[in-house]
Amino acid sequence: MDDWFLKAHEFLYLKEEEGSDEETRFLVAALGLQEGSRVLDAPCAAGRIGVRLAHAGCQVTGVDINRRFLLLARQRFGEEGVSGSFCVMDLRRLAFRPAFDAAINWWSSFGYFSDAENLQVLQGMAAALRPGGCVAIEQPNRQWVLRRFVPGLEYGPWRLLSRWDAARERMESTWVLEEAGELKVYPMSMRWYTLTQLRRLFRRAGLVPEAAYGAYDGSPYRPSSLRLILIGRKPE
Numbered sequence: 001m002d003d004w005f006l007k008a009h010e011f012l013y014l015k016e017e018e019g020s021d022e023e024t025r026f027l028v029a030a031l032g033l034q035e036g037s038r039v040l041d042a043p044c045a046a047g048r049i050g051v052r053l054a055h056a057g058c059q060v061t062g063v064d065i066n067r068r069f070l071l072l073a074r075q076r077f078g079e080e081g082v083s084g085s086f087c088v089m090d091l092r093r094l095a096f097r098p099a100f101d102a103a104i105n106w107w108s109s110f111g112y113f114s115d116a117e118n119l120q121v122l123q124g125m126a127a128a129l130r131p132g133g134c135v136a137i138e139q140p141n142r143q144w145v146l147r148r149f150v151p152g153l154e155y156g157p158w159r160l161l162s163r164w165d166a167a168r169e170r171m172e173s174t175w176v177l178e179e180a181g182e183l184k185v186y187p188m189s190m191r192w193y194t195l196t197q198l199r200r201l202f203r204r205a206g207l208v209p210e211a212a213y214g215a216y217d218g219s220p221y222r223p224s225s226l227r228l229i230l231i232g233r234k235p236e
């Protein structure tokens with residue numbers, strides 16, 4: 001599979017700060033995080049959520065494949081006076097001892113790879129958890145997106161062209177931006193799981209699926225929800 005995820009534009013990876021506090025409050029509540037909870041933020045990008053979890057008292061380890069993002073994350077943690085640790089790592093090859101209370105894959109960061117590799121990501125997260133620890137995966141809810149599907153959209157200076165590949169159950173997108181008089185093209189390919197499929201993937205990774213949510217306000221998942229958030233637990 002093409003490694004589009006290594007070539008994506010930074011804009012597509014760095015979410016705006018607005019709404020981030022609500023997302024963090026959701027995670028703290030849904031994962032039962034407390035002062036001292038050890039959290040694996042995979043991938044962490046520039047530490048948007050990780051830094052907030054650190055302010056909430058968590059011991060955060062952030063991983064990402066992008067060294068620049070990790071530098072930004074380290075810098076932000078330093079500037080805000082919280083500690084965290086960071087390492088460059090491919091999501092498909094997470095290598096941690098089973099010590100974390102929680103592992104999160106947050107904001108549309110799941111489903112970048114083949115089904116077998118997406119399972120590897122989940123297995124790596126599960127392996128990093130202590131028995132009884134929790135995982136949170138967050139994706140767009142494909143049922144919501146497909147019901148309103150628009151193949152061409154404008155986002156400020158960006159043009160987004162999308163196609164749903166029904167056979168592979170992937171959203172194939174192309175982000176187009178005019179940069180310095182040149183048209184630059186950034187492809188994206190994301191496997192969007194249904195809730196049933198994601199629960200099955202959790203079980204295959206040795207996780208027990210628990211609550212499913214549809215928004216950062218903690219409302220339960222419904223087919224009409226904007227997001228699909230699934231929490232799973234490693235058995236004791």
Ligand SMILES: C[S@@+](CC[C@H](N)C(=O)[O-])C[C@H]1O[C@@H](n2cnc3c(N)ncnc32)[C@H](O)[C@@H]1O
Nearest residue numbers: 005013043045048064065066090091106107109
């Ligand atoms: C949507 S952003 C993550 C956002 C972050 N979780 C948040 O909530 O703000 C996706 C991240 O995945 C990282 N990434 C892409 N492919 C990766 C891979 N194979 N291994 C590790 N990180 C990867 C990108 O560098 C990017 O920082």
